[in-house]
Amino acid sequence: MSAAPLVSVVIPVRNEAPNIAPLVAEIETALEGVAHEIVYVDDGSTDDTSPVLRRIAAGGTPLRWLRHRVSCGQSAAIVSGVKAARGTWIATLDGDGQNDPADIPKLLARAEREGGEVMVAGHRVSRKDSWVKRRSSRIANAIRSRLLRDATPDTGCGLKLFPRALFLGLPHFDHMHRFLPALALRAGAKVVSEPVNHRPRMRGASNYGTFDRLAVSLLDLIGVAWLQRRGRRPDIEPPESGAP
Numbered sequence: 365m366s367a368a369p370l371v372s373v374v375i376p377v378r379n380e381a382p383n384i385a386p387l388v389a390e391i392e393t394a395l396e397g398v399a400h401e402i403v404y405v406d407d408g409s410t411d412d413t414s415p416v417l418r419r420i421a422a423g424g425t426p427l428r429w430l431r432h433r434v435s436c437g438q439s440a441a442i443v444s445g446v447k448a449a450r451g452t453w454i455a456t457l458d459g460d461g462q463n464d465p466a467d468i469p470k471l472l473a474r475a476e477r478e479g480g481e482v483m484v485a486g487h488r489v490s491r492k493d494s495w496v497k498r499r500s501s502r503i504a505n506a507i508r509s510r511l512l513r514d515a516t517p518d519t520g521c522g523l524k525l526f527p528r529a530l531f532l533g534l535p536h537f538d539h540m541h542r543f544l545p546a547l548a549l550r551a552g553a554k555v556v557s558e559p560v561n562h563r564p565r566m567r568g569a570s571n572y573g574t575f576d577r578l579a580v581s582l583l584d585l586i587g588v589a590w591l592q593r594r595g596r597r598p599d600i601e602p603p604e605s606g607a608p
Contacts, residue, residue, distance in 0.1 A: 369399040369426070371472065372451030372528070376405045376441030377459035381412040382567040387461050388420055388427060394465040398472075402427040404459075405445040408435030439541045446531050454531060456541075458522035464561035471525040474558050481530050481553040485516050485545055486523035486560035512589060514546035515555050523560050526553075535591065543588045550592050 373391055377384070384404070391402055406413045406429060417429040430448055432441065446454055453472060457463045463486070471484040478484075524544060534540070534547045545555045 367399070368450045368452070369401045370451060371395065371398060371400040371453045371455055371468070371525075372446075372449030373400060373402045373455045373457060373465070373468065374405070374442060374445035374449055375402065375457050375459045376407055376438050376445060377409065377413055378407040378435055378441075379409045379411045379413060380459040381409070381416045383459060383461045384413065384416045385420060386567075387457070387459065387465070388425060391457075391465040391468075392425065394468055398469065400426065401449070401451060403445045403449050404429040405441040405448075406431040407437070407441040408432045437538055439537070439539055442541050443536050446528060449528060451528060453525055454528050455525045456522060460565050461567070462563050462565055463521070463523040464563060467523060467558075467560040468525065470560075471523070471558055474556065475525055478554060478556060481527060481548075481551075483524060483526040483530065483545060483548040483553055483555045485519065485555060485557045486521040487516075487518045487557040488521050488562040489559045491562050512543070512546040512585070512592065514543075514549060516545040516557055518557065519543065519545050521560065521562075539584045542584065546588055546592065 373395070375387070388402060391400075402425070404417050404427065406417060408431075414429075414431055417427070421427045421429060428448065430444060432444065442456060453475065455468045455471065457465065467486065471486065474484050475482050519542060526544070526548065530548060530551060530553055531544075533551055534544075540547065548555050
């Protein structure tokens with residue numbers, strides 16, 4: 365087996381066949397010279413997502429993929445992808461092409477400057493979404509920030525970079541991807557935000573809608589707030605010199 369890559373780009377997708385090849389090409393350009401792999405998770409797609417992934421993986425691209433037999437949701441797909449990944453760092457991207465892979469090196473450089481366990485969250489300063497999506501996200505971000513104090517202006521951005529080991533130590537549950545900064549802070553990591561590019565969707569339609577997100581967000585928010593308040597991080601002292 366080849367040496368483990370520095371970065372694993374994990375991409376959860378459901379019915380995104382037309383977006384796969386263009387996004388893979390952009391990732392390869394962005395990470396030229398960086399040891400990396402691309403890990404796609406097909407979350408129970410009913411279109412040609414799996415055949416497209418099979419064809420690209422057979423063509424020599426550093427792409428690995430796995431498939432959920434039935435759709436389990438975006439968070440479950442991210443968890444499956446991170447578990448399968450081999451990189452020290454994980455970069456997550458949405459599969460619709462709206463996140464720009466050219467920003468990954470910038471997030472990696474920021475993480476290396478910060479040092480230690482750090483999550484770098486993308487901040488879409490100029491979003492290319494519908495008015496409804498932008499408005500609902502603004503309200504959700506304001507409520508979430510006030511309750512969780514997660515130091516992140518745009519937790520909904522799919523572009524994030526963090527150590528694989530950090531993620532594997534977080535609690536995993538449905539919709540957890542919306543609360544990664546808060547969960548990382550709870551685990552003792554640093555969280556910083558970095559401005560990133562955001563692009564309009566060029567192909568296909570959204571598979572994770574606005575209103576189904578809103579329907580579950582309140583209960584999720586309460587649950588994560590409970591986790592924050594119940595978590596305690598011990599301050600470990602080094603043993604005294606000469607202690608057994």
